[in-house]
Amino acid sequence: MASTTTGPLSFDLKGTDGRARRGRVTVPHGVIQTPAFMPVGTRATVKGLMPRDLKATGSEICLANTYHMDISPGPKIVKKMGGLHEFMGWDKPILTDSGGYQVFSLPKTQLDEEGVTFRFEKKGGKKVKLTPERSMQIQQDLGADIAMAFDVCVPYPCDYKNAQDAVYRTIRWLERCKEAHTRPDQALFGIVQGSSYADLRGLSAQLTMGIDLPGYAIGGLSVGEGHSIMMAMIDCTEPSMVKEKPRYLMGVGYPEDIVEAVARGVDMFDCVIPTRYARSGVAFARHGRFRVSNARYKTDKYPLDTNCSCYTCKNFTRAYLNHLINTNEILGSALMTLHNVTFYQDLMRTIRTAIEEKNFEKFRVSFLQEYLAEDK
Numbered sequence: 442m443a444s445t446t447t448g449p450l451s452f453d454l455k456g457t458d459g460r461a462r463r464g465r466v467t468v469p470h471g472v473i474q475t476p477a478f479m480p481v482g483t484r485a486t487v488k489g490l491m492p493r494d495l496k497a498t499g500s501e502i503c504l505a506n507t508y509h510m511d512i513s514p515g516p517k518i519v520k521k522m523g524g525l526h527e528f529m530g531w532d533k534p535i536l537t538d539s540g541g542y543q544v545f546s547l548p549k550t551q552l553d554e555e556g557v558t559f560r561f562e563k564k565g566g567k568k569v570k571l572t573p574e575r576s577m578q579i580q581q582d583l584g585a586d587i588a589m590a591f592d593v594c595v596p597y598p599c600d601y602k603n604a605q606d607a608v609y610r611t612i613r614w615l616e617r618c619k620e621a622h623t624r625p626d627q628a629l630f631g632i633v634q635g636s637s638y639a640d641l642r643g644l645s646a647q648l649t650m651g652i653d654l655p656g657y658a659i660g661g662l663s664v665g666e667g668h669s670i671m672m673a674m675i676d677c678t679e680p681s682m683v684k685e686k687p688r689y690l691m692g693v694g695y696p697e698d699i700v701e702a703v704a705r706g707v708d709m710f711d712c713v714i715p716t717r718y719a720r721s722g723v724a725f726a727r728h729g730r731f732r733v734s735n736a737r738y739k740t741d742k743y744p745l746d747t748n749c750s751c752y753t754c755k756n757f758t759r760a761y762l763n764h765l766i767n768t769n770e771i772l773g774s775a776l777m778t779l780h781n782v783t784f785y786q787d788l789m790r791t792i793r794t795a796i797e798e799k800n801f802e803k804f805r806v807s808f809l810q811e812y813l814a815e816d817k
């Protein structure tokens with residue numbers, strides 16, 4: 442087993458099966474078995490889950506967002522309250538995104554070499570500027586185990602020149618992030634961009650790998666490009682990424698995206714899908730996802746997923762969840778979220794075992810066959 446330590450982060454590559462990797466990331470607040478799924482907790486809470494429930498799902502790390510935490514309550518308050526772990530009552534690892542993506546997904550942003558200026562509507566159009574330095578300051582105050590570089594995530598589609606400019610600016614900003622990032626117990630990850638252009642993906646990967654960091658993310662995907670382009674861009678990027686450090690595919694994704702990205706060498710994932718879909722009444726199960734709020738489930742006495750052992754599936758019927766979601770009851774969001782995140786973590790655990798037992802390809806085919814079966 443190869444073990445690599447860079448600053449506060451160690452990565453142990455425990456085994457491979459084809460390009461799929463079984464590993465372990467160790468950071469100050471604990472160990473993350475990989476391939477890993479990271480639930481998104483944008484404002485220092487995974488919506489609808491108490492930390493004890495989040496632990497019950499099997500989650501070993503969760504996310505928070507720099508942009509949102511800067512708006513409220515502000516990094517200085519979080520720091521004063523002991524940092525994110527203390528503040529949100531989560532003693533396992535945390536990763537914070539840099540604000541790059543969140544800012545570009547907002548209207549009225551202005552981008553220049555210094556950073557990004559955006560108008561925060563709710564505060565009477567207050568202008569807020571995020572720069573590499575400010576993003577690093579905020580993330581160091583928040584105190585997550587892993588901080589993400591401030592990058593330029595272009596929308597999809599994007600013309601070649603703008604995508605190329607974004608690759609070079611992201612590298613210049615990564616240099617500035619590394620310069621500004623001095624917190625010794627926090628790992629900084631670089632982010633590879635390049636939009637949907639194979640040559641720019643390879644260029645961005647090589648330039649990013651040239652900056653020594655504990656881990657690297659593949660950014661600029663899950664922005665509407667679709668599954669096949671997403672997979673093609675991973676294939677253009679992964680071969681240029683160092684093998685002994687973790688690879689994190691940002692914002693991904695559906696179960697079918699995760700399984701196919703693991704097959705291409707990705708170690709870490711984050712996505713709002715299981716939590717956001719839960720709140721709208723969509724449940725994930727072995728046979729695919731379904732909208733439990735549909736009338737057909739009004740008298741369905743079965744659990745969401747008969748294979749699932751989560752608290753929701755052990756105690757409640759689809760009929761009850763149908764009722765809760767259709768009456769917008771808070772408990773509906775909580776129970777659906779608990780199940781969906783547990784489903785994702787059970788999928789990751791099955792993936793890890795399949796890689797250990799060298800039958801990941803057999804698992805990949807059988808999972809997708811059942812999960813994507815038309816006759817649901």
Ligand SMILES: Cc1cccc2c(=O)nc(N)[nH]c12
Binds near residue numbers: 691
């Ligand atoms: C959260 C997320 C999803 C998808 C893509 C990205 C990206 O390119 N850069 C950042 N910082 N975050 C992203």
